[in-house]
Amino acid sequence: MAKKRIAIIGAGLGGLSAAVRLANAGFDVDVFEQNNDAGGKAGSLIFNGFRFDTGPSLLTMPNVLKELFSECGENLQNHLHLKKLNIICKYFYHDGSVINAFSEINEFGKEIERSTHEKQKTLKNYFNYCKTIYDLTAELFLYKSPQQASTYLSMRAISTLFQIKSIDPFRTVHQANSLFFRDSKIIQLFDRYATYNGSNPYLAPATLNIIPHVEYSMGSYVTRGGIFSISKALKQLAENKGVNFYFNAKVEKIEVTRKSTRGIVLGGKFYPYNAVLSNIDVLTTYKNIIDVDSKKVIDKLSKHDLSTSALVFYWGVKGKNEQLEVHNILFSEDYKKEFNDLFTNKVIHNDPTIYIYISSKYEPSDAPKDCENWFVMINTPPNINQNWEDEVKRFRKIILDKIKKTISADIEDKIIAEKILTPIDLEIRTGSYNGSIYGISSNDKFAAFLRHPNFSKDISGLYFCGGSVHPGGGIPLVILSGKIASDMIKKKYS
Ligand SMILES: Cc1cc2nc3c(=O)[nH]c(=O)nc-3n(C[C@H](O)[C@H](O)[C@H](O)COP(=O)(O)OP(=O)(O)OC[C@H]3O[C@@H](n4cnc5c(N)ncnc54)[C@H](O)[C@@H]3O)c2cc1C
Structure with missing residues (x-):
């Protein structure tokens, strides 16, 4: 009997987890990714001799990764070197x-x-x-x-x-x-x-x-080669299991006929599949990619606060700072006000909590000799057409001043390489709706039940995985979302 064909849209960690599992179960799996490599938010950025993890910096629940590798008869240790902090x-x-x-x-x-x-x-x-x-x-x-x-x-x-x-x-x-x-x-x-x-x-x-x-x-872990090595290892595992990857392949449409998924449209051409699994943010999927009226679902999801987005400065810094660890937080003075600004006023608090991640402290090859790679992040509201150019200028200064005041490090003149990520960049590069990182927030006591499920209740053959759907965002949870969605597909099509 011909193998059932599954299209996965997006090679984020959730999509990769599902791809591995479905290929391992005997499905014919094609992954379509708009960027030129796998990883999505868990990507890598290399410039001027520095390497940065683009998004996640800390791995928790490594058992979730272990389970994924052992499901395929592989030992995680042969693919990834985890270091407990x-x-x-x-x-x-x-x-x-x-x-x-x-x-x-x-x-x-x-x-x-x-x-x-x-x-x-x-x-x-x-x-x-x-x-x-x-x-x-x-x-x-x-x-x-x-x-x-x-x-x-x-x-x-x-x-x-x-x-x-x-x-x-x-x-x-x-x-x-x-x-x-x-x-x-x-x-x-x-x-x-x-x-x-x-x-x-x-x-x-x-x-x-x-x-x-x-x-x-x-336990909390980092990985040799940076967190991006998780994306690389999962892509390799998927390829070993026979998954076909198509990069620079932005899917335009999921075709639906009589409430059933028929396949995808890419480059204006239709490709048939038995089921489609979207690893793109669920609101983006419904708003931009599904070709039937999805107003009911969109309205339901839009009732809730979106989760935060981020402004990230990737700074190549000359010299080594002995006070900082791999992961550091410089807290705001008034935390309540900070969240009130983020969620009610929808602005960045003027004394933001600053997160600094320096992977070159455990992976020296991530920075040239006597330098460090500083990933400096503050939480922001999602994109609502703020002037991000102005915000970047304003908060670059606020952040540098706060670093100077808090840890007595004047690094402005020591920044020898710089790139910046705004909520708009996140939206464009990963499909996150308005740049919000985790879909709807959990600012509700019934949060666990409000996330969109890993399947469509209205369209047969349409599934979801990734940070905007159940069970939520973060490396381990999106890997589990790939497991839950692939279990559903296996149950229906095996
Ligand atoms: C700044 C930042 C810091 C973070 N820190 C941490 C941390 O320390 N620890 C942690 O556990 N998590 C962290 N996270 C969260 C974690 O990175 C995400 O939850 C997780 O990586 C998201 O995976 P995903 O499966 O949802 O896919 P995504 O990473 O969202 O990937 C979706 C993929 O779909 C692709 N795509 C979109 N539209 C299309 C289309 N039309 N056609 C084809 N492909 C398309 C995108 O290019 C992308 O590759 C952080 C995230 C960010 C942004």
Whole structure:
């Protein structure tokens, strides 16, 4: 019997995860990517002797990658060299204090006892609380689709539903953290995890406190060759399994007849497929690529806040800064105001929290001798036609001043190479709707149920994976989205 043919649009990490799994299950898989390489947001930028990861900089839940490789009979270690971080992130506060977030919980506990009024015991209790949320939700909400009845047919699922209070959806991240801790610096540190999917800690449900468990108890990693090596390894694995890649191939249309997907249109030509899996942002897919009226779905998704976007400066810097770690945060003074600006006023806060990632600290070949590659990012609202040229100028200065003030490093004259990423660039280069990184935000207690599912309820043969659909954004979750979508395709077409 002829193999069933699947088209995957987009070679982001979600699309790659699905491509590997479907090819491994015997499907004939073609991946169409508008750019000239795989990775999407997890790309690589090389200029003037510097190399940068374009987007993600930290890997959590490496088990998700391990599972993907072992599903194909491969050992992850033979394809990727993961390095566990000792200091996950170094936090700098406006009052001059510094906290190293050690991955080892006792060491982290000692650090917070040294620098704040919090006790090690409180930290341990907090991590136990985060673990409870993970244990109750991971299988149900990360590995399966909450929009499918079959998900609820296990004892574990029933038990989770009976313990809904323990997954903490009725308090916000900030409310829960403020009840655990008294020290505003530690509250700010843990509130920050809501930004991992572009959300507001003052609105997002405390269920997102699953993230500290994932980061500290399960470990945080970087990879030799930078995070981009994950995209490269998955593309290689897909090719080994027989996936065909078409680069510089921007799909124009998903053809639908009588509520059923027929194939795709590329370069004005129609190519038939049994099913189509879109790895592009779901709103972009419905608005620009599906050739039937999708107003109902678009209206439903548009009711919710979009997640944040980002302004990123990729700076090649002369000299080495000994104060900074691989990952660093320079916090804003008024976190609540920062999020109010981002989500309500839809402007960048004038004292933004700054994230600095320097991969050359663990991968020296990413920068010339005696130099470093600084990836400097601030959160922004999605693109609503702001004047990004002006914003770049304004925030370049604000960022440089804040770096100077916080870590006494005057780097302006040491920047010898520069490129910039704005929300518009993100939209153009990856298809993210208005440059929002993670689709709709999780600023709602029912967030887990509001994300678009990995399949279309109205169009047969149309599937979705990637950061804008279930289970959400970030490397491990988009890889799981590829798993959930490919499981659905396997079930229907095998
Ligand atoms: C600045 C930044 C920092 C981040 N930091 C982290 C981090 O530290 N840790 C973490 O886990 N995650 C992080 N993330 C999030 C993570 O990068 C994303 O969630 C993940 O990489 C998205 O994968 P995806 O499967 O959704 O695909 P995407 O990366 O969105 O890729 C979609 C692909 O579809 C292609 N495409 C779009 N339209 C078409 C078309 N018409 N035809 C063909 N191809 C098309 C695009 O070119 C793109 O390659 C960060 C993201 C950004 C932007």
